[in-house]
Amino acid sequence: DVKVTQSSRYLVKRTGEKVFLECVQDMDHENMFWYRQDPGLGLRLIYFSYDVKMKEKGDIPEGYSVSREKKERFSLILESASTNQTSMYLCASSLSAVQHFGDGTRLSIL
Amino acid sequence: DQQVKQNSPSLSVQEGRISILNCDYTNSMFDYFLWYKKYPAEGPTFLISISSIKDKNEDGRFTVFLNKSAKHLSLHIVPSQPGDSAVYFCAARDGNSGNTPLVFGKGTRLSVIA
Numbered sequence: 001d002v003k004v005t006q007s008s009r010y011l012v013k014r015t016g017e018k019v020f021l022e023c024v025q026d027m028d029h030e031n032m033f034w035y036r037q038d039p040g041l042g043l044r045l046i047y048f049s050y051d052v053k054m055k056e057k058g059d060i061p062e063g064y065s066v067s068r069e070k071k072e073r074f075s076l077i078l079e080s081a082s083t084n085q086t087s088m089y090l091c092a093s094s095l096s097a098v099q100h101f102g103d104g105t106r107l108s109i110l
Numbered sequence: 111d112q113q114v115k116q117n118s119p120s121l122s123v124q125e126g127r128i129s130i131l132n133c134d135y136t137n138s139m140f141d142y143f144l145w146y147k148k149y150p151a152e153g154p155t156f157l158i159s160i161s162s163i164k165d166k167n168e169d170g171r172f173t174v175f176l177n178k179s180a181k182h183l184s185l186h187i188v189p190s191q192p193g194d195s196a197v198y199f200c201a202a203r204d205g206n207s208g209n210t211p212l213v214f215g216k217g218t219r220l221s222v223i224a
Contacts, residue, residue: 004153033211040119042216043154043199058211090153097142097203099212101153 002027004102006091012108019078021105023091031094032074034058034066036087037104043090049074081109113137114202116215125224129187133200133215136181141205144212145174145185148197157198158185162205190222 007022025032033048035058045058047066055066063085067075074093078085086109092099115134123129133143141162146154160167160174160183167174173186187194197219201212 009151031211040216043214045211048211092153097212098144098156098159100156101146103153104151106151 002029002093002100004091004093004100006089006102006105008105009103010106010108012110013078013081014110015081015083017078017081019081019107019109021076021078021089021091021107023074023076023093023102024072025074025093025100026072027093027095027100028071029093029095029100030071031099032068033092033094033099034064034074034076035090035092036060037090038087046076083109085109111136112215113140114200114213114215116198116200116218118218119216120219120221122221122223123190125192125222126189129185129190129194129220129222131185131187131198131200131218131220133183133185134181135183135202137202137204137213138181139204140202140213142203143174143176143183144201144203145172146199146201146214147194148199148217154199187220190220192222192224195220195222 003026034046035043049068065077089105091102144159145157148154176183197217200215
């Protein structure tokens with residue numbers, strides 16, 4: 001079974017802090033993705049990566065950056081957290097069309 | 111502009127009856143469609159998929175139907191069980207654009223009432 005692990009299930013941070021969300025997959029997948037889920041808005045793609053050191057902007061990249069130094073790890077960075085970034089963050093990986101998701105990080109920015 | 115639309119935000123069904131979740135799309139280059147199920151505080155899990163060369167795919171209680179001319183797909187759950195209560199996301203892949211991410215709908219919350 002594919003395992004996608006997100007480092008924290010719940011996180012509380014303060015406005016202006018730099019926040020790191022980590023994601024690790026154990027299936028040697030090329031592709032990794034970061035989404036946020038908000039009520040009524042579904043899953044919105046923030047960034048994705050098809051290979052080490054490669055990154056592509058998704059639909060809502062503003063205020064975020066990513067890092068992929070190793071194939072199994074994809075990090076999402078909130079450069080200066082703001083209250084409108086309070087959300088559920090979901091990481092996924094894939095080899096083909098089917099994406100496998102982690103359990104998510106519920107991030108609250110106070 | 112939304113390329114994948116789930117027009118019903120919620121649906122309630124009695125236990126044992128059929129649940130039908132609908133999804134419409136606009137991009138004729140989509141060649142692969144997927145349904146995901148999501149419980150609260152968990153990530154989405156892959157449920158079932160269908161290629162554009164087929165019009166039906168079945169897996170146990172779950173069947174997905176694809177109508178390409180209408181750009182419409184539906185997920186049927188028969189019989190519905192209380193454990194099926196979750197948010198269901200429809201997703202599609204653009205087969206003409208190389209390695210692009212899936213495009214997701216906004217989801218439909220299914221409640222199965224005992």
